[in-house]
Amino acid sequence: MRAAPWHRPTAARHGSATPWHRPVRLSPSDLLRLGLIGIRTRRMRAALSALGISIGIATMIVVTGIPASSQRALNAELTALGTDRLQAIADANAAEQGEPASFPPESVAMVARVGPVQAVTAVANTHTVVRRSDRIGELDLSGLTVLAARPNLLDVINAKVRSGRYLTAATDRFPTAVLGSVAAARLGYRDLRPGEPPPLVLIGDRWFSVIGILRTTPLTPDIDRSVLVGWEAAHSQLGFDRRPTQLFIQAHEAAIEDVDAVLPATISPQSPSMVLVSRPSDALAAKRSAEATFSGLFVGLAGLALLVGGIGVANTMVISVLERRREIGLRRALGANRGQIRGQFLTESIALSGLGGLTGIIVGVLATVGYATYKNWPPVIPLNAVTGGLCGAVLIGVIAGVYPAVRASRLSPTAALATT
Structure with missing residues (x-):
């Protein structure tokens, strides 16, 4: 039996889908505010996690800036000796x-x-x-x-x-x-x-x-x-x-x-x-050898520091998903789709790493300038280390947040809400 016209959805009679059937897209500002909820509500854990990434990025700045300052002082001294x-x-x-x-x-x-x-x-x-x-x-x-x-x-x-x-x-x-x-x-x-x-x-x-x-x-x-x-x-x-x-x-x-x-x-x-x-002069050979040694040291220590920082952020995000399963289930029950859940946790991970990266850059620059001044070296802050540190922090946030975000989006509303 055909339904009465008044039982049909109004939008169907006009040949279009109803607005509440359309997936809601979050604006970048809304997505950022949503991603910062976990950081604001769990400040101590967020600070400790950001501290981990900060130490990693600061280490990268220091292990590139201090040897670069030392190398510039060494180059000036060797050049004065006649290379x-x-x-x-x-x-x-x-x-x-x-x-x-x-x-x-x-x-x-x-x-x-x-x-x-x-x-x-x-x-x-x-x-x-x-x-x-x-x-x-x-x-x-x-x-x-x-x-x-x-x-x-x-x-x-x-x-x-x-x-x-x-x-x-x-x-x-x-x-x-x-x-x-x-x-x-x-x-x-x-x-x-x-x-x-x-x-x-x-x-x-x-x-x-x-x-x-x-x-x-x-x-x-x-x-x-x-x-x-x-x-x-x-x-x-x-x-x-x-x-x-x-x-x-x-x-x-x-x-x-x-x-x-x-x-x-x-x-x-x-x-x-x-x-x-x-x-x-032998000083020229020493100078070129020092340049090669310093370059290899930069790459190794910077990579190790970034790896440690990334593991810390990933660990924090996984724990955050486990602790917020009821929140995820409630949002899913209220209509949030999987993409929005993924976006929320991925944004939180990137914001956490970005804040840690900025803090690490500031600390690393101050430490490098202070130590170089103490040693009477010309302070050198490699621009590629600063930009690479910030970009590396964001990349770490993306990599560290992918698995927790996907895991959070796969939680069913009933299973998540049933969690005690």
Whole structure:
């Protein structure tokens, strides 16, 4: 028997489904408020769970930030020691019979034309004796070397003046001298006092005024044991022939091996075998080894920290589903579908991990900056660690919340409500 027209659903007569037959879609804001219910009502458990993920993310920031800060300080120290520098020395054993072990006068200009070379300078052994007084016999030697030097020497070898000043273009032609740290100690000079007449040293049979004393130069210990005079002054006063015996080269670090390979033929095209070029310093190898070691350490510790944090969030969400079965059953009985239940618990897991991630980033950044400042390192916070930490926290929330969300959505209303 056909039902009366008034028994039919009103919407059926109009050819459309009733509004209460349509699945209700939650807006993102409603879904977020729903997902935060568990966090607000169980604050202590949420805080402990967020603490776990915070520790994981903070650990990732710290284990990347602190080694990065240390590495930057190490790089600066190694660079100061000369990882981008080479030395070329004239080999006396390879020099021809009777010929001095020296380079052509134009060798400095030739090396400067090499593309990756940033700076080049030269020194030359004048083969003269230095004494503090003419009352000291010529055979009573101090073991010091008198070197003709150019004004840009300190910039290339990264040396500093301890007292007084260095040679300049203005003093290059005058009988002035600068002492290395060891040379100053052996000659009995500690520091130069401003306003007082400069002390004198006897080089050969000429008196030179001491205008500066250098600090110790770890890169070039030979400079510490030398007395430096101007290039032109050495020529006019000491009979120097303007032929360098040692070159100092600063080049781009990435091309240091290539520069090393072409230096002998560039410095002395006729006798490249007499050119001894120092290999890139051991500090360069240590620097590259440290970079590789630090990179592997970053990946391992960060992955372990994220794994621990993810396990903590997953454990919290599973327990949350078990404790809230009656709530799930009531919501299902009131019309919530499985997708909404999944969305609720998945949102809660993501929010929990996100809050923990933000807290961990703040703690990690503060810890890194504090420790780097304590160690006098330049603080370095890798941007990829910060963004990766936040994205990793969200990803952990998704992964850790999938199983509990699916499990919650599969609970039948009757079974869930029957739970005591």
